[in-house]
Amino acid sequence: METNGHESWWTDLYLIAFLFCLCGLALGMGATRTDYLLVNTVLLGVTMLLILFTYFWGLVTGLLLNLGFIFLQVILVIYENQVHHQLLPWVLAYWLFVPLLLSLSFYGLTAHARKLQVQNAKLQSDLVARGAFDEETNLRTMVSYIEDTAVFTETNRRFDLPVTTMIIRIRYFQEMRSMISDTQMRELLKLVSHTVKQAMRTNDITYLIDRENPTWSVLLFTNADGATIAANRIKQQFTKALAADNLLATLDVRLVVGVASWDGEKMKTPYDLMNAGIKETEYDV
Template identity: 30%
Template sequence: MKRYQSSLLSDAAFLLLFVVCFIHIVFTAGDPNHYLMNMILLNVSFLIAVMTYFTSITVGLILNIVFIFGYGTYTIYQTVIVGEPLQSYHYYWLVMTPVLTVIVALLTFANRRLQQEKEQLQAKNASLATLDERTNLKNTRSFQSDATIFMALSNRYQIPLTLLVMTVKHWDELSRMVSEAQITDMVYDISRMSETSIRMNDSLYMLNADHPTWGLMLFTDEDGAKVVIQRLKEKAESFNTVEFSSKYKLDMKLTVGAIQYNAEEITEPLDFIAKARQKMEYDI
């Protein structure tokens, strides 16, 4: 409802701005006897409106007060001292300059509210997202939720549970050799390759999108995890020969670490990741 109100206010202010600008132009062009004065006042009116747009309504109101005081004083001088009679353009600019400022201030206010609501929605979406946008893999938030359940099942039914963490060796150097679009394709291709190396009841996660780190939750012990690691590295070798080298002109090597769940050593999902990362140090 608030977004609708902000959007409606922005649209209304935008249309009013067009209308007032049209009226300004018609009024200025329709009085050839005071064309120069009207042009000067038109520019002053737009200048105040622009300054209001980039600052605030408070600044706009202060500038309008200064304008009304200055132009009012000039009008009184022309009327009393010079003897020039009051004419329509005197009243017009005293009224329409503040009107234009208020419309611009409303437009600015509505646009800023829309921007704030957009940022809030983006932040909320980021906090609730459970999938990595580049690969559609489950992210760390989803991993924490799933791992909590899997760890509880492992404890209750004595099912072996192993987390395998995988990165690409020298990723920072490799990523500098290709374009941003190719980096996204590389991450996607490696993710698809990893998915084909695990069983249907195992889970694959993107634990770190900035420095691509994959997590594989396996319902097996460390011996079974070694088989998966071997399978991954063999696929990586064949992947280099068949597709990776020809597509990206690079060779890919994996760094993998695996740790079996132990309730005494691992109390929460992030501990699981940390200990699996430690195992990666031994994969040279």
């Protein structure tokens, strides 16, 4: 976060510098007589090209082109003085340094803005990897499951409310994975996630706790019998949803569900409840 703030500060600084340079350019053009309107227009066009070259081709290229532009202006002044014996007004001297300053400030502005974008993308990626929600399914992850289970079990201890978890997996997933495409895999994850959410009550929380071996879980304030009824409802709705999905209808996909209730005497951590639910999936035939 400190680095992000540092880049933001530099971005603002270069933006202010760029705006000041634009104001200087406007004042310089306004100070020249209308006799030099064509000269100002041409040099303004060259300045815009220099800014674009600096942005797309890099700082070194931009500096070289700007130095070349300054050298060319000096040659033209000398030529007008020596050949035509004509002195150009000193007020046009701002074209020697303003294009360079505009190129540098614009490049600094965009360079630090790009760094901010990269840092923000990394922060978002880290938030997804470590945080509370899965990016594709928008379900809560293992981090949230462990934290919420602690809250559920504390409620069980204080108010003696039954707490049960359901663990949902895809039967024979490892054998099936090599036979389906990545597109089908993503669609399958979304379909199961949507089915589980739709089959549960609004106060039941659904999680995707493992993407490698897709594993969903639900925390419920109910006993094992109530959770078993919900598990059967999930299976039935998934079978209907699978048959209606054009991309997955040809696949033979079945869900296995394990139900485990919190036992304060035998279980000490949220992982104990989760592992008990995973163990129960092995007996769902």
